[in-house]
Amino acid sequence: MCYCGGGISPILTPVTVLDQHYSEIGTCLVIVDRDSQLVLASYGRLPFKVSDGLVGRDWRDALAIPADSTAVVSQAIAAGISAALPPLIVGAGSDGDFLMAGLVAPQPWHGSDAVLMFLRPLHSPWGLQVEQHVGQEDIVAVLGVDRLEFSPAWGVPETDGLMMELRVGLQQILRDEDWLGLPEGSTIAVILRGLDPEAALDVSRALASHLHQFLAGCTGGAQYARACIGLSQRLEGQTALSALVAANGALLQAQAGSEERIRFSSPWDPLAQAARALSATGAFRDASVDQQQRKFLADLVALPAPPRRLADYAAQVLELILAQSGLAGAVLFHFAHDGKPDCLAAAGIAGRELGPMSLNRLPKTVQGTLRQLEVQKLEAGEPSLPENLGLCLLRSGGQLQGGLLLINREQPAFQPCAGALQHLATMLAHGRQNSQPAKEPATPQVPAPREMEKGIQGYVLDNMEGAIDQAMFLARVNMPVAVVGERGTGKYYVAQVVHGASEGDPDGLVRLDCRAFRTRGEAWTTISRELQQGDGRTLVFKSPQLLHMETQGRLARQLATRTASDEGGSHYLARNRYIGLFPTPLATLVERQELDPRLASVFAGYPIQVPPLRERPRAVLRWAHKILDQESTQQDRRISGFTPDAEQALLRHRWPGNISEMREMIRAAVERTDKEWVTPVDLGLFVGISADGLAAQTPDKRPFLSAHPEDHAEPAGYAPSVQEELRLALGQALAVSLETEVLRPLGAWLDDELIEAALDRCGGNSRGASEYLQTRNRNIGRWLPRIKAREAEREGSLLWQESRRLVREWVMESTPPDKPPQEVAQEMLLSLVLQQCDGISVADRAKIMGVSTPTYQKRVKQLLEDV
Numbered sequence: 063m064c065y066c067g068g069g070i071s072p073i074l075t076p077v078t079v080l081d082q083h084y085s086e087i088g089t090c091l092v093i094v095d096r097d098s099q100l101v102l103a104s105y106g107r108l109p110f111k112v113s114d115g116l117v118g119r120d121w122r123d124a125l126a127i128p129a130d131s132t133a134v135v136s137q138a139i140a141a142g143i144s145a146a147l148p149p150l151i152v153g154a155g156s157d158g159d160f161l162m163a164g165l166v167a168p169q170p171w172h173g174s175d176a177v178l179m180f181l182r183p184l185h186s187p188w189g190l191q192v193e194q195h196v197g198q199e200d201i202v203a204v205l206g207v208d209r210l211e212f213s214p215a216w217g218v219p220e221t222d223g224l225m226m227e228l229r230v231g232l233q234q235i236l237r238d239e240d241w242l243g244l245p246e247g248s249t250i251a252v253i254l255r256g257l258d259p260e261a262a263l264d265v266s267r268a269l270a271s272h273l274h275q276f277l278a279g280c281t282g283g284a285q286y287a288r289a290c291i292g293l294s295q296r297l298e299g300q301t302a303l304s305a306l307v308a309a310n311g312a313l314l315q316a317q318a319g320s321e322e323r324i325r326f327s328s329p330w331d332p333l334a335q336a337a338r339a340l341s342a343t344g345a346f347r348d349a350s351v352d353q354q355q356r357k358f359l360a361d362l363v364a365l366p367a368p369p370r371r372l373a374d375y376a377a378q379v380l381e382l383i384l385a386q387s388g389l390a391g392a393v394l395f396h397f398a399h400d401g402k403p404d405c406l407a408a409a410g411i412a413g414r415e416l417g418p419m420s421l422n423r424l425p426k427t428v429q430g431t432l433r434q435l436e437v438q439k440l441e442a443g444e445p446s447l448p449e450n451l452g453l454c455l456l457r458s459g460g461q462l463q464g465g466l467l468l469i470n471r472e473q474p475a476f477q478p479c480a481g482a483l484q485h486l487a488t489m490l491a492h493g494r495q496n497s498q499p500a501k502e503p504a505t506p507q508v509p510a511p512r513e514m515e516k517g518i519q520g521y522v523l524d525n526m527e528g529a530i531d532q533a534m535f536l537a538r539v540n541m542p543v544a545v546v547g548e549r550g551t552g553k554y555y556v557a558q559v560v561h562g563a564s565e566g567d568p569d570g571l572v573r574l575d576c577r578a579f580r581t582r583g584e585a586w587t588t589i590s591r592e593l594q595q596g597d598g599r600t601l602v603f604k605s606p607q608l609l610h611m612e613t614q615g616r617l618a619r620q621l622a623t624r625t626a627s628d629e630g631g632s633h634y635l636a637r638n639r640y641i642g643l644f645p646t647p648l649a650t651l652v653e654r655q656e657l658d659p660r661l662a663s664v665f666a667g668y669p670i671q672v673p674p675l676r677e678r679p680r681a682v683l684r685w686a687h688k689i690l691d692q693e694s695t696q697q698d699r700r701i702s703g704f705t706p707d708a709e710q711a712l713l714r715h716r717w718p719g720n721i722s723e724m725r726e727m728i729r730a731a732v733e734r735t736d737k738e739w740v741t742p743v744d745l746g747l748f749v750g751i752s753a754d755g756l757a758a759q760t761p762d763k764r765p766f767l768s769a770h771p772e773d774h775a776e777p778a779g780y781a782p783s784v785q786e787e788l789r790l791a792l793g794q795a796l797a798v799s800l801e802t803e804v805l806r807p808l809g810a811w812l813d814d815e816l817i818e819a820a821l822d823r824c825g826g827n828s829r830g831a832s833e834y835l836q837t838r839n840r841n842i843g844r845w846l847p848r849i850k851a852r853e854a855e856r857e858g859s860l861l862w863q864e865s866r867r868l869v870r871e872w873v874m875e876s877t878p879p880d881k882p883p884q885e886v887a888q889e890m891l892l893s894l895v896l897q898q899c900d901g902i903s904v905a906d907r908a909k910i911m912g913v914s915t916p917t918y919q920k921r922v923k924q925l926l927e928d929v
Contacts, residue, residue, distance in 0.1 A: 064745040080105040089164070092179040093171050094121045096139055096350075102171055109183050109260050110153035111162040121179070126154045128304065133332035134339050136863050137164040139177050142350030143338040148314070148332075149184055149307050159303040168350035175350065186306070187243040195241055196302035198849065201254040201262040202309040204292045205232075205269065207277070207284075208317045216283025221248055222323065224284055228277065231272055236265075249313070251306070259295060264534065266291045266324045271531035290316040294327035311335060321680070336685040350697070355479045358386060362482050368493030372396070375493060376407035377418060377487065384409055384416050388475030389468055390420065391757075393428065396464030396490055397458075401437035405464070410469070427451065428469060437462050454476055456487035463490045529556055529672045536668055537563030542640040542666035546647055547672030549875055550722030553643040554602065555671055560641060561600040570599035573889055577823070577876065581834060582610045593635050594618060605875070607644060607657040618660035640665075645875070675717040675724070689725050690740065693732045700734065703741045711747035719871055727863075730860065734857055746863040784875065785890070788868040795861045796910070802899065808865075810912025811856050812887050814849045817842065817868050819873035820883070834873075836882040892925055 084091050084106025091105040101124050107124070116124040119688045131151050137146040153160045162770050164180040171178075178586040186192055196202060205230070210221060219883040225245035232250065236242055241253035252269075254262050268280040273289035280287060292313025294303035308327035315334055316325040347902065361382055368375040376394040383392050391410035395403040408419045421429065427448050440455065440462060452468040454477065464484070468477065478486070527908055530547075536543050537560045544552045554573070572592055579585035582673055592601055606614065620626050642665045644651065651657035675682065694701040704712065717723055722798055731744035792808065801805050817835065821842070824830030856862055867889070877887065892911065901908050908918035 077911065082187065090162075090184060092116060092121065092125070092181065092591060093169075093176050094139060094144060094179060095171075096168075096175045096177060096496065099139070102174060102176060108181075109162070110158075125181075127152055128154050128334060130304075131307070134336040135166060135179070137336040137340055137734050141179070141340060142175075143340050144168060144343075144348030145336075146342065147179075147181075148335050148339070149306060149310060150181075151301075151303060152181070152217060157176070159301050160332035162301065167348060186303075187246050188253060190241075190243055190306075192302040192306060195253055196296055196305060196384070197255070198296055198298060200258055200296050200305075201259070202294050202296065202305045203252040203254055203262070203266060203269075203304075204249055204309045204313045205252060205273070205289065206249040206292070206313045206317060207273075207289050208248065209286045209288045211283045211286065213283055220283060224280070224287075225250060228273060228276060228289075230275055232269060235268055235272055249310075251309075259293075262293060262295075263324065263326075266293060268531045268534060270323055271528055274528075278889045282892070288317075289323070291324045292316055293325065344912070352479070354386065354476070355482070355858075358476075359479065359482045359485070362478075362485060368489055370475070372490070372493045373406050374635065375489065380407050380409040381416065383468075383478065384411060386476035388470060390471035391424070391428075393424065393432065393467040394464070395432065395435075395467070397437050397462060399870070402430055403435045403545055406464070407538045411471075424468075425469070426570055428467065428921040431467065435465060435467075444703060447690050454478060456483060456490060458484070458487040458491040461491075463487045477908060496605055504547045506519055523893075528672050529584070530559055532668070532670050533559040534563050536560060536670070540639065541667050542638075542642065542665045543667075544644055545672060546644045546669050548674045548718075548720055549646060550720030550724075552721060553670045553672055554604070556598065556642065556672060557602045557641045563602070564912070565598050566639065567596075567598045570596065571602065572599055573602050573604060575604045576606050577874075578606070578830075579609070582613050584820045585609055585613050586616060589617060590626070593638075597637045599636070600641060603642045604638070605645065606642050606661065607651045611658055614658035614661045618658055619663050621659070621664045671923050675720040679713060682710060682713055682717070683709055685721060685724060686728065689721075689728045690732070693725075693729050693800045697732055699732060700738065701740060703740070705741050708740055708742050708745060708747070709747060715747050719867055722874075723867055723871075726867065730857055730863075731881050732761075746884065748865060768893050782871045785886075786869055787889050788872060788887075791865040791868055792891055795865055795897055796891075796894055798861045799910070800902070804858065805902075805906055805909050806862070806914035807852075808862075808910055809888060809891055810852060812869065812891055813845075813860060813884055813912070814852055814856060815869040815886060816873065816883055819870045823873055835884060837884075872902065887914075888921070896922070896925075 080091070081291055083651055087106075089106050090108050093102045093104070094100070094590075095102050099120050099122075101116045101119055101121050107811070110126070112124065121135075122129075127135070128151055134145060134147055135150070139748060144165070146164060147164050149161050149163050151159050151636065154160050161183045161184040164182050167178050167180075169176060171177045176641050197574075202849045205228075207221075207225065210216070210906045222245065225248060229242065229245060229250055232242060232252070236252065238257045241255075243251040245379050254265060257265065270289055270291055277284060277289060281754075292315070292744075294308035294312060296302055296306045308331070310333040312327040313327045315328075316322050318334070318338060362379070365375070365378055365382070368850060380392050383389065389411070393404045393408045395775045405421055408421060408424060409416060410419045410424075418807065421432075424432075426449065431445075431447060431453075435453075439445065444453065444455070450470045452470060452475065452864060453467070454466040456463045456465055464487070466478070466483070468475065468914070508735045524576070533543075533545075533556050533569040543560060545556045558571065558722075574589060574592060576585065579588065589603075596749050603617075606617070609617070620635060621640055625632050626635055644665075648657060648662040648666050648669065650657050675685070686709075690701060690703070720779045727745055731746075733742050735741070735744040737744075792812075799808070817831070820834045821828065823834065828842040829839050831843050835842075856866070873883065888911070895907050895910055899910070908915045909920050913921070
């Protein structure tokens with residue numbers, strides 16, 4: 063401050079100095095009264111002209127901040143907490159929108175409870191002319207990398223280098239019409255043009271997949287780095303800068319979470335930003351502290367817990383409340399079982415004396431108000447009160463426990479803060495429980511079932527999206543593609559994505575199921591015909607490793623050279639795409655000598671790995687709801703959903719058969735139950751369920767110092783065949799049957815499952831099923847009535863469900879065997895009966911096999927001769 067003679071310089075007053083200082087550093091300081099929300103003073107300059115000035119106006123109107131951008135500032139002013147401000151649009155409606163950020167800090171100002179708002183201008187991403195580059199309906203994407211670890215070896219220069227490397231990769235994916243900005247810190251702005259939101263999500267998944275693969279190979283400060291994307295579409299009537307700010311907010315929200323990597327902007331994003339900003343400093347808050355409220359809360363918490371008589375505790379609370387300023391009396395009440403108020407204590411100040419009061423001595427207005435305070439009326443809305451009364455409702459556990467009615471003597475009168483009211487409500491709830499007669503221990507609350515999610519369209523989105531991203535990319539390249547995954551994971555869906563993304567003929571997706579070919583001649587005749595027909599089609603070879611080695615070699619030669627040779631000489635194949643669906647990696651199939659190395663090399667360029675359902679836990683319940691919705695609709699059943707323990711079992715199950723297994727299980731459950739809710743009993747799943755109805759705890763890991771058990775793990779790379787798993791399941795079913803002394807006709811059930819699975823494999827065609835089973839066609843029709851008669855018994859047996867699933871998997875995934883499948887299965891079960899059934903009669907053994915005693919003895923004799 064400058065002095066001239068004995069006083070302040072007439073040239074530079076303190077206000078002028080402040081104004082000049084903030085103008086020179088490009089900052090605007092705005093002081094806002096917390097109570098009135100009016101601007102008390104301002105210094106510096108804003109990037110837009112304010113003709114009427116700022117002082118005396120509401121800060122939102124004075125700064126021209128759009129309503130959807132005020133959340134952080136509003137919450138910080140209301141709470142009196144210092145907070146960093148996210149990018150704000152100011153000057154809306156002036157010559158143009160401007161972007162600013164800064165800080166809000168509580169600070170008394172000339173006797174007023176105020177906050178200081180420091181605002182500094184922000185710059186748009188380099189080279190982005192927002193209004194020119196972002197058109198109507200364009201999608202704004204902001205890509206960001208977080209979880210970087212700064213150290214002496216990694217800082218801003220290394221981050222800049224990382225982002226430039228990422229930008230080079232993004233250039234290879236984005237289209238020519240899209241706009242790609244330069245890195246700004248650890249973010250890059252992208253403008254996607256001519257895309258609807260769904261298509262923009264697809265492109266964003268491809269971008270995220272590329273970024274993830276690149277970051278997975280990084281070291282140093284980027285070894286744990288993660289990429290997220292925020293999206294926003296510029297809608298009609300919306301400014302381009304607003305769309306950019308919304309996309310940036312969506313990115314910040316995605317980075318604040320743990321799962322969502324790609325996020326479209328939401329109206330709730332600013333509120334979430336406010337929650338993070340106001341708690342950013344953790345336990346060390348820069349906040350405006352009300353000393354009176356803090357002391358009152360500390361004194362209230364220090365009161366002893368409510369004794370058996372709640373009235374004694376209530377009297378202590380009122381004594382503490384009436385020691386505060388501006389109050390003449392108070393009533394503390396709780397709600398009785400009929401929902402009406404029951405007064406616990408009342409007190410008032412007469413002169414300077416504080417003392418208890420009876421209800422009859424309370425003012426008439428207070429008595430009348432108390433009579434109106436019923437739970438049902440309060441749930442509908444708080445009543446209007448006389449000017450000298452204040453009502454604080456007390457809720458605990460979502461329930462109205464009671465209330466505090468304050469009689470004000472002068473304004474402003476003291477009113478307990480939210481924390482004090484919550485503590486008081488909790489104490490009242492606990493006190494009421496203590497004052498009631500002792501009861502039996504309450505049983506744990508079992509979660510209420512939730513309604514089934516309906517109308518899920520398309521493929522359930524989960525972390526299979528990496529496979530879909532790869533499929534979208536490979537659709538641009540005309541080369542054979544291998545899709546690798548377990549049965550039921552959605553390999554054929556990936557093939558559909560490749561075909562659709564390549565803009566092929568909608569009717570040109572040809573499925574060649576290599577399991578269905580009965581002979582080499584039939585297989586090659588069908589395949590050769592399809593290879594030479596039409597253009598623009600996609601041929602999908604399902605399980606080509608099941609073809610004969612000679613057929614595999616011929617197919618490999620033609621796909622590798624794109625030529626075919628016949629009696630007329632050599633000629634080019636039709637211009638089609640080729641996709642192979644394989645159950646395990648190609649190298650494993652070659653090692654097992656199931657796949658010709660030449661055919662493997664044809665498909666091995668860029669294999670797409672489809673993860674099994676057990677590695678996609680977020681998709682389990684969504685798939686289950688989608689399938690339940692489809693099956694209940696198809697069977698014209700009203701089913702609301704799964705019980706909580708059924709959902710728990712679905713989540714804990716390993717799903718070896720993936721989505722196909724889930725569909726079969728839910729279809730059977732819908733057929734089996736007549737109830738509104740599907741239970742674990744209907745599903746035949748009990749993993750993760752405990753007797754008390756709560757989720758079973760996952761066993762703790764073995765303590766580090768405990769004895770190390772002998773390792774019986776299978777050799778690396780070994781996986782049991784379906785037949786081996788089926789033998790184990792049959793053995794377990796037989797053991798349970800013997801232990802419970804309830805003998806089931808497992809042999810007859812095994813035949814039933816084989817025949818039904820064969821019919822399903824052949825689309826219900828009995829001739830095809832009979833050829834697979836190596837029996838006469840008329841036998842199928844002769845067996846079906848007995849199969850239907852035993853169906854309810856088979857489906858009702860929980861011990862049989864695993865064997866049933868494995869039989870279907872065996873039939874659906876295998877080539878027609880040299881030996882009749884029924885004979886193979888019966889020999890498998892018979893050998894188990896001979897091993898496990900020494901203690902029962904021959905007649906009971908025959909009953910288990912589902913045959914007569916003479917037939918059983920004949921089969922045993924034949925089996926022993928073969929051995």
